Amino acid sequence: MLNTLRRIVQEVNSARDLAAALDIIVQRVREAMGTEVCSVYLLNPEIGRYVLMATEGLNKDAVRAVTLATNEGLIGYVGTREEPVNLEDAASHPRFRYFAETGEERYASFLGVPIIHHRRVMGVLVIQQKERRQFDEGEEAFLVTMSAQLAGVIAHAEATGAIGGLGWGGEVVQDTRFDGVAGAPGVAIGHAVVILPPADLKAVPDKQAKDIEAEIRLFRGALDSVRADMQTLSSKLSSQLRPEELALFDVYLMMLDDAALGNEVIKGIRAGQWAQGALREVVSAHVGRFELMDDPYLRERAADVKDLGRRILAYLQAVGQQELVFPEHTILVSEELSPVMLGQVPKEKLVGLVSVLGSGSSHVAILARAMGIPTVMGAVDLPYTRVDGMELIVDGNRGEVYTNPSHELRRQYLELVREERELVQGLEKLRDVPCVTPDGHRMPLLVNTGLLADVARSLDRGAEGVGLYRTEVPFMIQDRFPSEKEQQATYREQLEAFHPLPVTMRSLDIGGDKALTYFPIKEDNPFLGWRGIRVTLDHPEIFLVQTRAMLKASQGLNNLRIMLPMISSLFEVEEALHLIHRAYGEVLDEGVDVPMPPVGVMIEVPAAVYQARELIQMVDFLSVGTNDLTQYLLAVDRNNPRVADLYHSLHPAVLQALLKVAAACREAGKPMSVCGEMAGDPAAAVLLMAMGCDVLSMNATNLPKVKWLLRQIKLTDAKALLDEVIELDNPHLILSTLHLALRRMGLGKVLSQAR
Incomplete structure (x- = not known):
């Protein structure tokens, strides 16, 4: 059957x-x-x-x-x-x-x-x-x-x-919505340009090579052409990204090396297969092995190999690259967007991105956020091959794509875009104004960063420091572990850019959905596996090198703070502190004069919530990562569009957990910050302030909105709102109650529209 x-x-x-x-x-x-x-x-x-x-x-x-x-x-x-x-x-x-x-x-x-x-x-x-x-x-x-x-x-x-604009009964259909995962915030209205694979490897037949040397020359010529394409696209993006970020293209160039894919294909040709057939066999073998594995890093490598294989085949078939015409407002759509594809579109024409596969943590999503391009990932139900040339609306705030937008929906989104533009312009004057409520409560607003491209945008929006610097990003875009000196230079740039403001650097947080190509972690359940502090404690050489690099980078600046991710026990903190003090002693022995920086713990798993009182006694501050905490409390993979509706940071369980952490910090007289997406939601920020959160850290794009709203609402009113919603048992009801109350106060202009 x-x-x-x-x-x-x-x-x-x-x-x-x-x-x-x-x-x-x-x-x-x-x-x-x-x-x-x-x-x-x-x-x-x-x-x-x-x-x-x-x-x-x-x-x-x-x-x-x-x-x-x-x-x-x-x-x-x-x-x-x-x-x-x-x-x-x-x-x-x-x-x-x-x-x-x-x-x-x-x-x-x-x-x-x-x-x-x-x-x-x-x-x-x-x-x-x-x-x-x-x-x-x-x-x-x-x-x-x-x-x-x-x-x-x-x-x-x-x-x-x-x-196609028709329902199955023949009626006209408009405003068809496809749900995905929010990849990069913002709204885009434009016309779809679908990038299909340049050639179909599966369709290549077997064929005996008549002239083996001629086939090898043909293959090497195709390799050279694809290498040249990579270098051209890399230089196109060089004005927008720093060299370390452009290293994504080096991964592709490495794969094209004679010692990698190239060598295997040439072996196949020497065995008698023609170039196209040998390429198909090598690429299919790699892709097949990778796609059978659960590890996100391996799946991403499979996509890279597939993409390169198609590009080489296109040259072998003498069709060259697909000639694409990019309209003024281009929304790039593909089954699996790659960093290379971004470089194919002129910067001034690219307004949005849609990928059927991938998550908010993929390389493309990271680059899209750095470039400020609204993006939806994981739109698995979108029949993407049918949308070429069609008008689309991409809502990167909610992870939604609309096809066949009606006049009314287009008008609503154009109004949103216009309001957003006016709002951003209106909020610019708040850049140098502190975030203080009408009744005198001061709330520092910091930013989350990972790429150097984030720095200028953060400072332009009045950030008061960095609440989360994702140190794994420089690791993810290399093909090996960066050396101590390389790390020191990268960290120094961040610390200098924000000096004298504080910069909180999270120790290497890999595993789960964040993978290093050169350090594969194969697990059946990576989110509950070897990740975060568990990896670096098992590899003290990585932790010590990174800590020394951070400490040396802070010399003369003294604005460094260190944060430990994925903590689930007191023993992990003890071990990490031991290593930090050891690294500190080694740095002092080298003659580098730096003070010991404050050290904090990220609260991301339920175990840490229930040990918050003990944890805060061991460190200088606690910072709640609401993205992972929500995911673990609700048992919902935040990158999975199938269960996206179940993921809600205003779930009563999440709010109760935050109250527990806030109470522990208040008793200890030490600060609590929130550095998850929740901190960048203006309405949620009101509740966090009411709970007693001392610092909020967010995406730079959202900072002016949060600042505007917190400057308009009294702390006493925020606490009254918290008292009202904390009694509710439904996250959607909590959100609607919160939004309704803020709108009644005349504070609705910075709130996201409900679905």
Whole structure:
């Protein structure tokens, strides 16, 4: 049955449209199950009725003619129950509804299962037979499995039609929304340019090489051409990114080296295969191995190898690079965006990015944030090959993409863009003004940084220092561990740029969704695995080198603070402090005169919340990373669009955890900061201030909005708001209550619009 299921799904996947897909489903399911009738009813949300969309066995004239209300007949009964209904005599059931045009009076037995996608009942799949009998458990299980498999396929076909501007009933569809993961903040309206793979490696046939040396020359020529492309694109981006950030391109150039991919392909050619076939074999072997592995770093490498393989093949096929025309407002769309693709678009024309695969932590998302380009990653339901040339709206704040925007939606988003522009201009005057509430409460606002490109933007927006410097970013964009001197130079740049303001440097935080290509960590569950402080304590040589580099970089500046990530026990803090003091002693022995910097702990896992009172006794400050803390408290992968709706930083459990940490810091008389995305949400910042948070650190883009709002609201009013929402048990209700209260105070202009 499993092979039958696979064959049906593959066939349906290749159908040209929804109608063809449904016809295949009813034909193949009827054949596979040996029944007399198979039908599909889909729920049309426009009219709120089930429509018979395809059948084998009933009267074909009834297709699209027969409709039922959602509470009508056995079809409505299956949809309402959201579970199978298995009857040996359908006509005797009180919910049976007879339609003369279908001819179904001849069929006694009935088995209907709901078709559900993302909790939405999309329709009902039905089989019927003349003989009066109940379908057995195996038949029911097969149909349920078939329905679950087909739900995504039907949704994809429905989405493809919607992209074309037509619903499956032929009605005009606009404002079709596809959800993904917020990659880089902002809103973009423009026209899609889809970058497809330049060549299809899978389509390359086997072929004997007639002239081996000629094939090798051809392959080396293609390699040289792709190398030249890489160097051209790298120099195009050089004005926007620092050399270390451009090292992403060096990873590609390394792969093209004769000792890497090149050598393997030449071996294949010498074995008798033509250049294209040898390339296909090498690339497919690498990609196949990588794609079978769970580790995010390996999957990213697979994408890189695939991208390079296609580019080389394009030259081998003598088609060169795809000639793309970029409109004034280009939104770049691809199955998997690579840093190279960003460089193909003239800087002044690129307004947005959409990637079907990838997460908010991928290289592309990091670069997009550094370049200030609104980005949506992980838009897995978007049939991206169909959107080329279409107008899109990219909402990088919420991780949404809209196709076929209506005049009204376009007007709303244009208004948002205009308001955002005016707001940013209006808030610029706050740059040098401290963040003080009307009743005199001072709230320092710091920034989260990782790239040198963040510095200018942060200072322009009035940042009072760095609450989180992600030291892993310089590590991620190299092909080896940076030396102590290289790290020292990088850290010195950050410390000097913000001097005399404080810069909080987080020790190397890799693992989970942050991988180093040269230090693979293969785990079944990386988010609960070897990451953060666990890695660096197991490798004290990495920790000591980094700490020494930080300390030396701070000489004469004295604005360094060190923060430890992913702490889950007091023992980890003891070990880390021991290593920090050892590094400090070594630096002093070298004659570098620096004071011991304040050391803090990141609160990111529930264990740290419940030990906050003990942890704060050991260190100088606590900083809450609300992104990971929310993820671990709610058991929701924040990079997974399938469960994105369950991830909510205003969840009551998250708020209670924050209150617990704030109380521990208050008792100890030491500061608490928040450096997760929550700190950059103006409404959430009001609650954090009310809880007693001493410092907020955020993306530079959001800092002026947070400053404006906190300068408008009294601390006493913020505390009253906190008292009101802390009693609520639903995160969506908390958000709407908070927004409503702030709007009533006339403070709504910096709040994000609700979906």
